[in-house]
Amino acid sequence: KSSTNGTANGYTVALNGGENPKGNPGEMAFIYFDASDAGNPIVTAYGYSGVPGFNSYKDGSDAAGTQAPDQIATSLGANNPFGNISYEVDASGNAVMVFSMDASVIMDHSPLYPDANTEWTGISFEETFGIWLHPQTGVQTDYDADGYLTDWNYTEQSWFDSSYSVAETCIIDPTCSLATVEFGAEQSDITGSQTALSMNGITVSIAEASSNSSVLTWLTTADVGSGIGIGASGSGSKVYGDNEALAVNFADNANTVTITIAEIGSNNFGTGIDYLVYLVDANGNTRTVDMEAQMPDYDADGVVPFTVNVTDIPGYTDGELISQIDLSSEIDSSLGRTSFLLGDVSATSPCDVDIHDEFAYTVTDADGDTSSANLTITTGGDEFTATAANDTFVLSEDGVDTIYGFDDGDSLDFSNILNGYDPLTDALSDFVSISENGDDAVVQVNTDGQGGDFQTVAVITGAPDLDLDDLTNSGNIIA
Numbered sequence: 001k002s003s004t005n006g007t008a009n010g011y012t013v014a015l016n017g018g019e020n021p022k023g024n025p026g027e028m029a030f031i032y033f034d035a036s037d038a039g040n041p042i043v044t045a046y047g048y049s050g051v052p053g054f055n056s057y058k059d060g061s062d063a064a065g066t067q068a069p070d071q072i073a074t075s076l077g078a079n080n081p082f083g084n085i086s087y088e089v090d091a092s093g094n095a096v097m098v099f100s101m102d103a104s105v106i107m108d109h110s111p112l113y114p115d116a117n118t119e120w121t122g123i124s125f126e127e128t129f130g131i132w133l134h135p136q137t138g139v140q141t142d143y144d145a146d147g148y149l150t151d152w153n154y155t156e157q158s159w160f161d162s163s164y165s166v167a168e169t170c171i172i173d174p175t176c177s178l179a180t181v182e183f184g185a186e187q188s189d190i191t192g193s194q195t196a197l198s199m200n201g202i203t204v205s206i207a208e209a210s211s212n213s214s215v216l217t218w219l220t221t222a223d224v225g226s227g228i229g230i231g232a233s234g235s236g237s238k239v240y241g242d243n244e245a246l247a248v249n250f251a252d253n254a255n256t257v258t259i260t261i262a263e264i265g266s267n268n269f270g271t272g273i274d275y276l277v278y279l280v281d282a283n284g285n286t287r288t289v290d291m292e293a294q295m296p297d298y299d300a301d302g303v304v305p306f307t308v309n310v311t312d313i314p315g316y317t318d319g320e321l322i323s324q325i326d327l328s329s330e331i332d333s334s335l336g337r338t339s340f341l342l343g344d345v346s347a348t349s350p351c352d353v354d355i356h357d358e359f360a361y362t363v364t365d366a367d368g369d370t371s372s373a374n375l376t377i378t379t380g381g382d383e384f385t386a387t388a389a390n391d392t393f394v395l396s397e398d399g400v401d402t403i404y405g406f407d408d409g410d411s412l413d414f415s416n417i418l419n420g421y422d423p424l425t426d427a428l429s430d431f432v433s434i435s436e437n438g439d440d441a442v443v444q445v446n447t448d449g450q451g452g453d454f455q456t457v458a459v460i461t462g463a464p465d466l467d468l469d470d471l472t473n474s475g476n477i478i479a
Contacts, residue, residue, distance in 0.1 A: 008095040009035040009087070010139030010154065014048050014132045017125040020163045021132040025050025025062045026115035029072060029106045029123050032057060032149060033097050035087035036139045043082045043099050044149055045072040047111045054134070057149040061113040069148070070112035073105050076147025080318055081105040095135070133160040197228070202345050206230055207247035207326045213237060219341055227262030227341030238263070240339035245328040253280060253321035254347035260305040262343035273338055277313055278324040286323075289313050305344075321350070392478070393458070395443070401458040412443065412471065413478040417457065419448050421479050428479060434468045441466040 014021040014030050021028055030048035035041040047070030049055065050062040060070040075082040081102040088096050106122040114120065138155025194216045196205035206216065209230060217231035219238060230244050231237030239246055248259065261273065277289045291313070310322050329338055393403055394413040414421075418431050430449040435442050441463045444454040460466060471477045 007089055007093060008097075008135040008137050008158075009038065010141075011097060011133060011135045012054055013134070015123045015125055016121050016130045018128050018164050019130045020161050021048070021130050026111045026113050026120070027118045028121050029109070030056040031123075032152060033099065034139060034141050034149075034152075035095075035097060036141055038087050041085050041087045041097065041099075042075050042141075042143070042147075043085055043101075044074045044076075044147070045106060046070055047072060047109070047113065049113075054152055057152055063113075067113065071146075071148050072109050073101075074143075074147035075099075076143065079105075083319075128164045130163045131160065134158070201251035202347060203247075203249045203251070204228060204342065204345070205247045205249070207245040208243050208328075210244050213244065227343045229341050238339040238341050239327065239329050243329065245326045246342055247324055247326050248342075248345055249324045250322065250347050250349075252347075252349040253323050255310045255321055255350050256307065256348045257322055257325060258305055258307045258346045259325070259327070260343035260345070262341040273340060274328045275308075276326040276328070277308060277322055278326075279310070279313065279320045280323045281317065281321075282319040287315075289315065322347075395445075395457045397445070397447070397455070397457060400456050403458055403460045404462070406441075406460045406463050406466070409476070411476040411478055412458075414445060415478055417445050417447055418479055421449060423479065428472060428477065429468060431479070432468060432477070434466050434471075436464045439464055 011033050012030065013033075014028050016028050025048065027050075028048050029045045031043065031045045032054075033041065033043055044057065046056045047060060049060055049070075051059070057069055059066045061067040073079075073081050075085060081104075083100045085099040086097075090096055103123060107124065109120065109122065111120050134157050136154035136157040138153075140151070140153045141149060142151040144150050195214070196203055197216060198204075204216070206214070213230045213232055215231065217229050217237055218226070219229045219231075220226040228246070229238040229240075230246070248257075250257070274290065274292050277291055278286065279289065280286045291308070308322065308325065310316060310320055313320075327340070327342065329340075391406075391409075392411045392413050393401070393406075394416060395401060396416055414432060420426075421428070421431050426449060431446055433444040433446075433454050435444070437459075439462055441460040442456055443458040443460065444456050446452065446454045468477070
């Protein structure tokens with residue numbers, strides 16, 4: 001809200017799982033949001049020094065004197081974990097300051113000045129939280145060459161300091177998607193003359209065939225390995241012919257891929273298999289990197305897995321993911337070609353979800369002026385469990401959420417999805433559908449209310465009798 005000296009253009013915040021975060025060194029992160037340049041806001045994070053005030057950026061400890069700051073991350077750095085940074089003033093004069101982040105960067109941080117009696121909690125909280133939030137006006141800053149603060153000044157501040165506040169929505173067991181295909185397990189995977197095979201979002205196809213081999217084949221060898229190769233129809237062969245290559249494509253772009261080579265020619269032990277990695281970033285930009293996996297001698301089971309982590313690929317930039325890997329018979333060694341069979345493939349994809357927590361607060365400035373607003377915290381995960389309190393589940397079109405424990409008093413928020421819905425003139429049933437599916441309720445939306453193009457956005461477990469009209473009449477639908 002606007003204060004006596006204008007609208008906030010920055011804030012500092014520390015979070016923990018209970019008590020007021022003030023006064024606990026070596027325990028949590030201290031985050032600065034700088035919108036002194038409204039068009040280019042900057043976020044930095046430091047280990048909190050435990051000293052009341054805003055000097056953690058320049059003094060990392062509560063010990064006497066001045067110690068080097070415990071710098072964790074900056075949006076100006078090469079390994080920037082922050083994204084979606086924005087600042088705007090809405091029609092009511094509220095300053096809206098937003099950012100997202102890879103929280104693991106903070107959670108995995110080792111504090112420069114640890115407290116022997118307190119473990120590092122970073123920014124984590126569960127059912128309750130403590131917060132030290134100070135919006136400020138007239139923020140002015142300077143940064144060093146590495147993108148960290150060297151100066152932070154402000155004209156006026158308000159504050160919201162709280163202990164053991166109850167989080168209205170909490171996440172249980174956030175997991176990333178894992179796709180695994182045991183292509184090497186069943187000969188029946190390959191039937192007839194196929195050029196591609198898809199299972200569980202992973203597709204193996206022929207990226208390049210030789211003149212006399214044009215289909216996927218299953219080969220059970222006299223040695224130890226059995227798996228997929230490339231051959232002529234009706235015959236079995238390893239991937240071997242001139243320039244032959246298998247493409248492994250991922251429906252969900254992956255950050256980690258593990259490929260098992262079921263068998264490699266004995267003359268290729270210790271050499272390797274060349275493979276191409278196809279990368280795509282958040283803006284749709286693509287690039288290809290030529291790599292090589294070293295193959296050791298076989299163990300008794302005849303399997304040789306190797307793992308590709310996207311962050312280990314030369315030239316990796318934040319946000320890149322793996323869309324495809326091509327395994328090639330051409331290698332850079334003096335042998336020129338290698339022979340191999342493809343076994344199993346597994347891939348993990350990053351969490352891409354919204355966990356939403358919102359609570360109201362009132363701040364008071366130095367002159368006694370007060371202003372109320374809402375603070376929203378968004379992290380990651382796609383499975384939600386209701387608490388004993390009245391919970392609000394904010395739904396999106398990004399995947400299908402699973403909600404457990406939905407009860408009387410809980411609400412569904414569709415406001416981020418529906419386009420043009422007017423409660424005075426439109427029928428909500430044109431936009432939202434809740435239907436029974438066994439023991440569950442399936443929630444679908446038609447974002448523009450036109451036609452019958454509904455898509456599933458959530459499954460509410462154990463609530464088959466959930467009814468849209470009842471929820472609307474009780475005030476538990478937000479649209």
